[in-house]
Amino acid sequence: MSQDNTTEKSSVTDGAVEAIKPLGSYLEEVNPPTKKALVDLDSPELYINRELSFLQFNWRVLQQALDEDLPILERIKFIFIFSNNLDEFFEVRVATHVHWATHHPQRTGPDGLTPQQVLTEVSKTCHKMVDEQYRIFNEVLLPQLSKQAIHFLRRRQWNSKQARWIKQYFNNEVAPVISPIGLDLAHPFPRLINKSLHFIVALEGKDAFGRDSGYAVVHMPRSLPRIIQLPDELSEHGQSFVFLSAIIHANAKELFPGMKVKGCYQFRLTRDSDLFVDEEDVEDLAHALKEELQSRDFGTSVRLEVADNCPEKIAHFLLQKCHLTEADLYRVNGPVNLNRLLSLLDMVDRPDLKFKPFEPAHSKKFDKDIFNILQRKDIVLHHPYQGFEPVVNFIKKAANDPNVLAIKQTLYRTGARSQIVDALIDAARQGKEVTAVVELRARFDEQANIELANKLQEAGALVVYGVVGYKTHAKLCVVTRREKKKLRHYAHLGTGNYHAETAKVYTDLSLFSANKNVCDDAQRIFLQLTGMGKAYHMNHILQAPFTLQTGLFDLIDKEIENKNNGKKAYIKARMNSLTESRMIKKLYQASQAGVSIDLIVRGLCCLRPGLKNISENIRVRSIIGRFLEHSRVFCFAADGAEKVYASSADWMDRNLYHRVETCFPILDKKLATRVKHETIDLYLKDNTQSWELHSDGRYIKHIPQSEPFRVQSYLLGELTSKQ
Structure with a gap:
């Protein structure tokens, strides 16, 4: 689809549009779009950094929360998905770059960026994205939930009856299972569990033992719910909820009798959660993994989230104790662990505010x-x-x-x-x-x-x-x-x-x-x-790590040969991620030969489409919707004798070289035609849920110029037993 058929979604707020720009601005500065053909297809400016590409993907997830065509409870679900995605990104990818920045500072990927350059850009981008996430949550979604009689009550909104019930809930359900830790010589700063909710409390006065350290830390067990529903008789209209953090703030003084609570601020630490086991040096892999799992919650610190009203002095104290810098600090206007609020969907019995259920077809x-x-x-x-x-x-x-x-x-x-x-x-x-x-x-x-x-x-x-x-x-x-x-x-x-x-x-x-x-x-x-x-x-199956990459290269080379000989040639493929540089280089070569290439890549894509004389024959789109697009399907024209493969593998380094994967042909011609139609052709028609990747690394959402077409909705109507 040409650029003339794409515009930025007009219904997106000005704040949201501004938040998109930094995701592409760095790419434009360091890697300006190519104006002429490059002989060297290994040039760093031809490759998008994979971490920044992931953040673009997660941005597209967040934008679903602004889609007014979706039911409100489904929109808020995308806020939680965004939050969970970002957690895993810090736990694994950011943690990896922190390690590289320390031990391999000159290491670079195909894009030419060093680990520290990546971390710098990730920090700048993530701060803007998190600010936008909480803006959408507070200013868009919570008011719209309230219009549907689903209320989140702030402390200033509690009436006297509600406040009494909340105090009783604190005394009966919360206080008995938490243990405040006063910070002194006998109680040094505690070892914080990964992604757990904590509060730091500023205190004034001396306790029964004469201690006056000034600070205490309160850990919230994961057994405690993060949102609590008030009884129906205390909700004036519909359902009313309060955040656990609000209950703690309101009752913190009960934990420190005789002392003055000067402030109570929530915070959460994210740690490196990747596991390392030297498989060649262990006799029992299961036993080794069990031991490693015990330390997962206490890996290297990579991110600190704090309440936006936390004083600078306390925030810097926490950064010092967590061995982090200002760039690793994220101030949030709301609960620091939004993904834990996913329980709301089970607590609200409102089918009218969710996707309409469907019955999968079954014989x-x-x-x-x-x-x-x-x-x-x-x-x-x-x-x-x-x-x-x-x-x-x-x-x-x-x-x-x-x-x-x-x-x-x-x-x-x-x-x-x-x-x-x-x-x-x-x-x-x-x-x-x-x-x-x-x-x-x-x-x-x-x-x-x-x-x-x-x-x-x-x-x-x-x-x-x-x-x-x-x-x-x-x-x-x-x-x-x-x-x-x-x-x-x-x-x-x-x-x-x-x-x-x-x-x-x-x-x-x-x-x-x-x-x-x-x-x-x-x-x-x-x-x-x-x-x-x-x-x-193998007769038919391409298998990683042995024949998958070479087999795909052979199929692409055949399309190049057919195009050079004036025969029918094209490549249509869909996958979760495209990051492997040799595969991208091969696609560039096919594009230079004139092969038409359509790629549907849900998540990470390090290829730059639309570069003159290099990738002008390549189009890349991403579909984000009700269902997570997970199929991998690869189609080749083969001069009219079309070949269709399905696979467990994405086009990533790990899938092609470091995993056991299968890529299997659909040999029955009718089935192959059906698979291509349902997983490729229909997706290329989508003009409502699809985003097009531009050469500067930004994605622009398609806006229907004629009849709106949502591919997932269409397939629900065509393939399921009923909607």
Whole structure:
């Protein structure tokens, strides 16, 4: 789509527009848009910094909170998602750059920025974004919630009855579970838990022991809710809520009898939460991870959030104790942990203020005759529009089928209570050969995966943890069945995790197949994961870390060759992230050859489209909406013999070289056409939820010039049982 069809959304407030500008301004100063062809495609000015690209993505998430076409409770959900995304960004990416700035200060990525340069720009950008987040929360969303009779009451708004109830709640529910820590020689500054809510209290006077240090710290246990609903009889109209922070502020003096509370200020510390285990130097990976998990809450400090009314003296005191600088300090006008307020959605029973529920399409025949159906044809499901239940039932059916001899499955993220894991346990207890490749290093799911691995082992399943140095990210299941004295394989390959809950809100693809070549490839991948030996030859599947990058390069090179020979050539691909510099360079080469390239990249994108003589044939868009776009689909014209692949891998360094991934073709032509239509072509038509990336690194939202088209809404209408 040309730039003539895009404008900045007119309904965005002036403040929001201003907040967008800094995200692109640095890129314009350091990396001015190229005016002429560059011979060197490795030039840093051709690559957007991945951290700044992530912040652009999170900005697009935040803008959903301003979309008046969305129900108000869904809009406020995007505030919480933005907050959670930013937490993880600091815990992992910022923490990594802090480490590099200390130990590898001259290190640079494809964009040429040093770690300290990145940290400087991240700090400037994040401060503006956080200010805008709280402005939207306080000035836009809370007033609109109030219009819907959902009230958040500030302390000055409490009447006498409400104040008495809140004081009683504090005495009965809060005070008994907290322990204020006075700061003196016997009680030095406490070791703060990552992302936990704390208060620093300024005191005057001496306590019973004659101490007068002046400060105390109060830690809020995670068991305490961050928002509290007042009884209906105390709410004059609708539902009324108060923040836990307001309750603490109002009653802090009760914690320090006989002393004067001069101030009470909330704060929260974010720490490095990435885990490091030297896999080649440990005998028991699970045990090593357990030990490392115990220290996750106490990693290096990377960010301090404080109430915006906290005095400079106290803020600097906290920075000193946390070993941080002024650039790491974020003053916020509201609760410091907004993502914990997600519980509001469960506390408010207002279906009219949420997305209309839908019933995923589901065929009972598929569950009953799955093996017979797959003997005749492949099946593709498009989640969440088509239900994830058939994936669960495929494994349940295999577990209870007397003709099934073995089930092999990869498990990356499954959820706390997984019917798939239960089915594998049932199969193992029935004497079937069950092999589970459990990825213990799935970030923030390590503890859950250790526990499910133990459950599977106790049931008699063979559990392996993949290959040292390579995360097993592939979504793969192979069922081996005896049929007429012969063994036959059935496979499920997916772009998303075996997680029934996220499958309700993530868009993903599932391929079921009994194709011998595809199933043999899948079986060989399991043999590589559990055994030892050289990489197997694959019939159809491209596999990281062996053939995925080279296979994709071959497909792109073929498009270049076809274009040079006057044949039909194009590339259409969608993924979560595009950051790998060699892949970007290859796309630049294809663009220079005249190959038309359309990319749908939800999150990070380090490629600069629209550069004259380099990437003018490349268009990049991002779709942000009700569902998290998670499918990876790659399409190549192949001179009319179109090739369509689905994959578990993004085009990132880690996926292409440091993980076990699969990229599998959709061999059935009708299915391939359908997949391309539903996951690529329709998305290129979206003019309401889509954002276009410009060469300066900024994203501009499309504004409908004709009939509005929301691709997710369209697919809900076309693919689900009902809306």
